[in-house]
Amino acid sequence: MKWRDVLVGAVASLTVTVLGGVSVYYATKEPDEKKVEKLTYSLNQTASFTGSTQNLSFSTVTVSNEGGVAAKKVSIVIGVQASQIRDVAVNAERGLREIAQEKTAKSLRVAYETLLPKESVTINLLLSEAEKPTIDVRSEATLGEEQKRNVTDSTTLRSKLNVYSVAVVPVSGLISIVILVGLLTFIRRRGLLDHFPDRNDAGFLLLHHGLIDEAAEILSESVRAGRCDQYTLSNYALCKAAKGEIASARQLIQAAEFRDRTGHGKAVLLFNEALVHLLDGNRDAALDSLRQAIELSPNKIRRYCQRSVHLNAVRSEPAFYDLFKDA
Numbered sequence: 251m252k253w254r255d256v257l258v259g260a261v262a263s264l265t266v267t268v269l270g271g272v273s274v275y276y277a278t279k280e281p282d283e284k285k286v287e288k289l290t291y292s293l294n295q296t297a298s299f300t301g302s303t304q305n306l307s308f309s310t311v312t313v314s315n316e317g318g319v320a321a322k323k324v325s326i327v328i329g330v331q332a333s334q335i336r337d338v339a340v341n342a343e344r345g346l347r348e349i350a351q352e353k354t355a356k357s358l359r360v361a362y363e364t365l366l367p368k369e370s371v372t373i374n375l376l377l378s379e380a381e382k383p384t385i386d387v388r389s390e391a392t393l394g395e396e397q398k399r400n401v402t403d404s405t406t407l408r409s410k411l412n413v414y415s416v417a418v419v420p421v422s423g424l425i426s427i428v429i430l431v432g433l434l435t436f437i438r439r440r441g442l443l444d445h446f447p448d449r450n451d452a453g454f455l456l457l458h459h460g461l462i463d464e465a466a467e468i469l470s471e472s473v474r475a476g477r478c479d480q481y482t483l484s485n486y487a488l489c490k491a492a493k494g495e496i497a498s499a500r501q502l503i504q505a506a507e508f509r510d511r512t513g514h515g516k517a518v519l520l521f522n523e524a525l526v527h528l529l530d531g532n533r534d535a536a537l538d539s540l541r542q543a544i545e546l547s548p549n550k551i552r553r554y555c556q557r558s559v560h561l562n563a564v565r566s567e568p569a570f571y572d573l574f575k576d577a
Contacts, residue, residue: 288317289324289365289394291387295380307333307380313387313394314370321389324365329357329384330377337376343369365389449475450482457485458558462492480506480515484522491526492560499526517547525560537569544573 294310311328315321328335334355342348342362346369350361360373375383387394449472457465466489472482487502503526506519524539543551555561555574564570 285319286317287315287319287321287367287389287392289321289387289389289392290314290316290397291326291385291394292397293382293385295382305379306336307377309375309377309383311373311375311383311385312370313365313373314397315365315367316397318367320367321365321392322363323390324362325386325388326360326371326373327357327386328359328373328375329386330381331356331384332379333381334378335375336378339374341372341374343371346371450477450479450485453489454481454485457489457492458554458560460559462489465489466493478505480509480519484519488522488525488529488560491529496526496530499529512546514547514550517543517551520546521551521554525558528560528564533564533569537573540570540573 291311291313294312295307311326313324313326315324335353335358338353338358340348340351340360346365347363348360349363350359352359358373358375360371362371365371377383385394385396449468453465453469453472456462456468466486469482469486469489473486483502483506487499487506490496490502491499503519503523520539520543524536524543527533527536527539540551540555552574555565555570561570561574565574
């Protein structure tokens with residue numbers, strides 16, 4: 251039955267891993283706009299002055315590339331209708347190459363060779379009166395669009411989600427694994443997995459309750475059908491030993507040891523090997539193999555020792571009794 255436990259556990263772990271990976275991907279993946287250039291602009295009318303002789307208004311236009319690809323041949327055109335552009339101050343990040351700047355009383359055009367991701371240009375305008383300028387921003391590939399106020403909030407929210415997902419997803423995956431392992435253990439103890447046919451399990455139960463011929467028939471059919479795991483081969487070896495075929499039993503034990511496995515499978519192999527030694531009259535070797543088996547899987551091997559008919563003759567002996575007494 252152990253192979254089913256391993257298989258179900260592996261599938262459960264794989265499912266949790268995949269779901270966790272998908273969750274991390276969608277929680278942390280960059281938005282689609284990060285794969286292209288994205289020109290945005292914003293207008294901030296900071297102040298206005300009205301006097302007896304003249305009116306003045308201050309406006310600020312900020313252009314930036316919010317995408318993930320450099321924008322080439324970026325052109326910024328600002329126009330006014332009722333007012334006039336009195337003065338201009340352009341603040342660009344260091345390294346930006348300006349290729350044109352044309353100013354008239356009604357318009358301003360500034361052009362750059364490239365605008366890299368996250369780079370921005372700020373243009374301060376002094377107008378003759380308060381007016382909302384018209385703004386046109388474009389590159390070789392795209393048109394700029396006015397920046398919405400919730401863009402920053404959305405970016406901040408995504409950043410927070412990314413931080414939370416780094417902690418939440420692994421913890422959720424760990425909790426899911428614990429729950430699945432607990433559920434699997436509950437199902438196994440309830441015997442719900444016993445409804446699945448398994449020749450090795452049937453042969454094991456019959457073998458250790460004295461039904462040697464029946465167990466040998468089932469296990470031999472299992473081997474012929476292609477079962478070559480430690481459980482089946484070592485169980486079949488014990489059948490051979492119980493029938494007096496010690497040489498064949500040793501060969502089957504060696505075949506079971508060919509795959510250098512560990513854990514409970516190795517413990518069952520050592521348990522059956524100990525019984526083969528015992529049936530061959532070698533009690534010291536039997537005790538040594540039993541000790542190794544109990545070290546690998548103490549609870550289950552001790553329980554097998556308490557129930558196997560093949561240990562009835564020696565169970566009360568001090569050496570064997572001390573080995574099994576914690577069961």
